Amino acid sequence: MPKLTIDGLEVEVEEGTTLLEAIRFLGIEVPTLCHNEGLTPYGACRLCIVEIGKPPRSQIVTSCTYPAVDGLVVRSNSERVMNHRKLIIELMIATVPSSKTIQDLAAKFGVTQCRFTPENKECIHCGLCVRMCSEQMMAGAIDFAQRGKDMVITTPFDKTSEVCRLCGGCMYICPCCELRCQGPDAETTVCSGCLNLEAPCLDTYDDKMCFLDPCAACELSGPFRSDKQKKTEAKTSQTNN
Amino acid sequence: MKAQRTHILVCTGTGCVSAGAFDIMEAFQKEIKKHGLEDEIDVVPTGCNGFCENGPLALFEPDGIFYQRLKVQDIPFLVEEHCLKGRPVPILMYVPHREKLPIPAMKNIDFFKYQKLVALRNRGRINPEKIEDYIAFDGYIGLAKALTEMTPDEIIEEVSKSGLRGRGGAGFPTGRKWQICQEQPRTPKYIICNADEGDPGAFMDRSVLEADPHAVIEGMTIGARAIGAEKGFVYVRTEYPLAVERMKKAIKAAEDMGLLGEDILGTGFNFKLSVVRGAGAFVCGEESALIRSVEGKVGRPRQRPPFPAQKGLWGKPTNINNVETWVNVPQIIRKGSEWFASLGTENSKGTKIFSLVGKIVNTGLVEVPMGIKIRDVVFGIGGGILGDRKFKAIQTGGPSGGCLPEELLDLPIDFQSLQSVGSMMGSGGLIVMDEKTCMVDVARYFTNFLAEESCGKCFTCRKGLERMLEILTNICEGRGKEGDVELLTELGLMVKETSMCGLGQTAANPTLSTIRYFRNEYDAHIRDKTCPAGFCKGIITYSILEEKCVGCGACKRVCPAKAVLGDKKEPHKINGEACIKCGACVEACKFDAINVG
Numbered sequence: 001m002p003k004l005t006i007d008g009l010e011v012e013v014e015e016g017t018t019l020l021e022a023i024r025f026l027g028i029e030v031p032t033l034c035h036n037e038g039l040t041p042y043g044a045c046r047l048c049i050v051e052i053g054k055p056p057r058s059q060i061v062t063s064c065t066y067p068a069v070d071g072l073v074v075r076s077n078s079e080r081v082m083n084h085r086k087l088i089i090e091l092m093i094a095t096v097p098s099s100k101t102i103q104d105l106a107a108k109f110g111v112t113q114c115r116f117t118p119e120n121k122e123c124i125h126c127g128l129c130v131r132m133c134s135e136q137m138m139a140g141a142i143d144f145a146q147r148g149k150d151m152v153i154t155t156p157f158d159k160t161s162e163v164c165r166l167c168g169g170c171m172y173i174c175p176c177c178e179l180r181c182q183g184p185d186a187e188t189t190v191c192s193g194c195l196n197l198e199a200p201c202l203d204t205y206d207d208k209m210c211f212l213d214p215c216a217a218c219e220l221s222g223p224f225r226s227d228k229q230k231k232t233e234a235k236t237s238q239t240n241n
Numbered sequence: 242m243k244a245q246r247t248h249i250l251v252c253t254g255t256g257c258v259s260a261g262a263f264d265i266m267e268a269f270q271k272e273i274k275k276h277g278l279e280d281e282i283d284v285v286p287t288g289c290n291g292f293c294e295n296g297p298l299a300l301f302e303p304d305g306i307f308y309q310r311l312k313v314q315d316i317p318f319l320v321e322e323h324c325l326k327g328r329p330v331p332i333l334m335y336v337p338h339r340e341k342l343p344i345p346a347m348k349n350i351d352f353f354k355y356q357k358l359v360a361l362r363n364r365g366r367i368n369p370e371k372i373e374d375y376i377a378f379d380g381y382i383g384l385a386k387a388l389t390e391m392t393p394d395e396i397i398e399e400v401s402k403s404g405l406r407g408r409g410g411a412g413f414p415t416g417r418k419w420q421i422c423q424e425q426p427r428t429p430k431y432i433i434c435n436a437d438e439g440d441p442g443a444f445m446d447r448s449v450l451e452a453d454p455h456a457v458i459e460g461m462t463i464g465a466r467a468i469g470a471e472k473g474f475v476y477v478r479t480e481y482p483l484a485v486e487r488m489k490k491a492i493k494a495a496e497d498m499g500l501l502g503e504d505i506l507g508t509g510f511n512f513k514l515s516v517v518r519g520a521g522a523f524v525c526g527e528e529s530a531l532i533r534s535v536e537g538k539v540g541r542p543r544q545r546p547p548f549p550a551q552k553g554l555w556g557k558p559t560n561i562n563n564v565e566t567w568v569n570v571p572q573i574i575r576k577g578s579e580w581f582a583s584l585g586t587e588n589s590k591g592t593k594i595f596s597l598v599g600k601i602v603n604t605g606l607v608e609v610p611m612g613i614k615i616r617d618v619v620f621g622i623g624g625g626i627l628g629d630r631k632f633k634a635i636q637t638g639g640p641s642g643g644c645l646p647e648e649l650l651d652l653p654i655d656f657q658s659l660q661s662v663g664s665m666m667g668s669g670g671l672i673v674m675d676e677k678t679c680m681v682d683v684a685r686y687f688t689n690f691l692a693e694e695s696c697g698k699c700f701t702c703r704k705g706l707e708r709m710l711e712i713l714t715n716i717c718e719g720r721g722k723e724g725d726v727e728l729l730t731e732l733g734l735m736v737k738e739t740s741m742c743g744l745g746q747t748a749a750n751p752t753l754s755t756i757r758y759f760r761n762e763y764d765a766h767i768r769d770k771t772c773p774a775g776f777c778k779g780i781i782t783y784s785i786l787e788e789k790c791v792g793c794g795a796c797k798r799v800c801p802a803k804a805v806l807g808d809k810k811e812p813h814k815i816n817g818e819a820c821i822k823c824g825a826c827v828e829a830c831k832f833d834a835i836n837v838g
Contacts, residue, residue, distance in 0.1 A: 043699070044700055046739045049739050067546060084739050087735050091700070116711075124704075125698075144539070147696050148694060149695070149703060
């Protein structure tokens with residue numbers, strides 16, 4: 001059983017565990033986009049990067065694909081890692097500004113600016129749909145074509161695939177096209193709506209029929225905060241009184 | 242075979258072949274037949290001499306006289322003069338740049354004089370398609386020694402002691418790599434020769450395969466014996482048809498002689514080798530992508546660990562080495578590790594092949610000992626910069642290497658030194674740039690190449706390079722703004738540190754190194770909107786200096802866009818809107834009256 005140190009905490013995990021699983025086991029949060037527990041690790045989005053080894057000889061690797069090896073020293077939120085993560089999120093937002101998942105990530109990691117011209121694309125090539133299609137739906141109807149900046153996800157020869165059953169698994173799992181929300185301030189690339197922690201939609205829409213997962217703002221202060229939160233709030237207000 | 246008086250060694254590397262070497266060979270044979278000299282003179286096709294720029298080449302042995310830039314019509318005269326009358330022909334000999342007297346002997350030419358041939362020892366000397374030639378020059382002795390006198394552990398120890406490091410770029414110690422693969426309990430094991438040379442302007446692997454395919458076979462067989470593999474693959478680019486053909490012929494010849502295949506040299510050891518052709522993706526030179534390509538899948542790297550030595554081809558332990566690494570092995574076994582370790586520096590042993598290209602007098606393929614100074618390669622072997630221009634930078638290590646300035650000319654070429662200054666050894670490309678090369682444009686060019694060749698799996702490599710290219714193009718076209726260089730540095734560092742494979746991890750080197758050493762050029766583009774090298778067409782303007790212009794009209798006559806206005810004997814003017822910035826007027830003006838900036 002490999003023993004490793006993660007953010008100063010020692011942990012023993014089973015053979016064959018990935019670093020990401022070990023880190024999450026400790027309750028430490030690591031953002032991911034291309035990772036899903038039901039699919040094989042792929043390592044495309046690079047958000048789950050962690051620093052392994054001791055500086056200055058430390059190395060940055062993706063935790064979702066790196067095995068938990070005995071004696072490894074891992075730092076999941078070092079300054080170097082955070083700087084890179086922020087820039088990756090900034091690049092992602094410039095690619096797909098309309099994705100709520102990515103906007104939420106930006107809000108969470110304090111990415112408030114986008115120095116790149118927005119592309120308004122609909123895909124970050126995380127490969128979730130490809131793996132979903134082949135591993136869970138057993139269809140293998142879509143895959144990557146081309147390479148580098150021309151890479152696209154498509155059916156063979158761009159024609160309607162015979163093996164596609166229109167199950168919608170690819171759309172269900174997509175972090176870009178499943179949830180679309182750019183908040184009420186859709187003109188800017190980084191919406192930052194959730195950053196003020198007051199649900200921004202409330203002023204704009206009277207009817208609170210939001211069909212999305214709650215944004216960071218709603219979760220913390222809006223009407224969609226969880227029951228547990230409400231209870232704690234009630235408690236604190238009682239003690240204050 | 243009868244002993245012959247003279248051998249005419251005609252270079253038949255790809256460079257010379259495209260310049261007509263096969264026609265030259267035919268002409269030689271025809272002339273020799275005409276004079277009835279078939280019994281006295283033999284014409285031998287050889288591998289690349291490395292002096293491709295001056296091809297087609299022929300070397301007359303044993304006189305050692307070297308002829309270059311041959312044409313079919315020269316041959317009758319040459320054969321008559323040299324072979325019949327015994328008078329060498331100076332007019333076909335090599336004349337050094339800025340000099341008048343030709344140099345007859347190959348060994349006296351600067352380009353060849355300073356080289357130390359180890360991996361390329363048989364170049365220009367043997368017929369690569371004849372196994373007998375290779376054997377005559379001590380070929381397959383190393384294999385015999387490894388199979389009959391040494392145990393696999395001893396072979397690995399010998400290679401480890403020699404200090405040989407992988408020549409493909411990263412410089413991983415070869416002995417240790419073999420050891421890791423040997424220790425794996427699972428079988429079968431595979432070995433692969435990586436000859437997927439995708440760098441623009443690099444042709445080391447191609448030349449080795451074309452000049453000495455048997456050395457690769459011998460090296461791989463020794464490696465297979467050490468590791469315990471019974472099957473090997475040579476992964477060559479389809480763009481190298483001659484190399485593929487010669488390799489296949491060599492495999493056939495070795496199998497016929499019992500030097501490859503089953504029961505090699507009667508020792509009971511089996512090793513099969515086959516050629517796999519790559520489809521021309523740069524990223525397939527990366528080992529995990531190469532493995533997938535051999536398996537018949539899309540060449541896209543995967544995260545390591547597990548390393549190929551643990552889990553490689555079809556999930557089995559696999560050892561991959563570069564062509565140049567493999568050809569060094571037979572000689573290490575034959576001559577011993579001490580001999581090899583005596584060459585080079587403390588941490589980088591042996592020699593290294595470089596393809597020397599760019600704005601330099603002698604371009605071509607050179608093999609030099611490790612630790613040689615960059616200056617000696619550029620000005621000694623290379624003969625200095627073309628024309629009257631000044632040296633500006635040299636890029637080492639192919640498209641993802643760094644650009645080093647003049648101050649670092651005295652840097653020794655070895656793995657550590659190059660890495661410490663932000664470049665790398667890479668596979669061995671050396672591109673020399675002169676003062677008319679714009680460094681921002683160089684960074685843009687290589688970033689463009691890498692962005693196109695990136696497999697696209699890692700978000701950071703794909704998008705990061707794409708955005709870097711966008712910013713660099715903006716700077717080159719005069720749309721750069723303050724903060725761009727900082728953003729480029731930030732992006733470059735991110736691409737370098739967070740990408741999965743070697744392509745991404747080194748892809749930012751051209752940009753980062755040019756920012757490090759040529760920051761002033763970036764600033765000139767961004768702040769002053771000028772290109773100091775006068776290269777970036779989006780920024781530069783052409784104007785005529787009135788005080789220098791005599792109104793001769795030379796520029797007016799050559800201008801294809803009719804942008805030069807003015808009457809005779811009056812100072813001319815350039816109409817900026819019509820000017821297409823071709824630079825024809827600068828070449829035509831004899832009074833230096835045209836200002837570019």
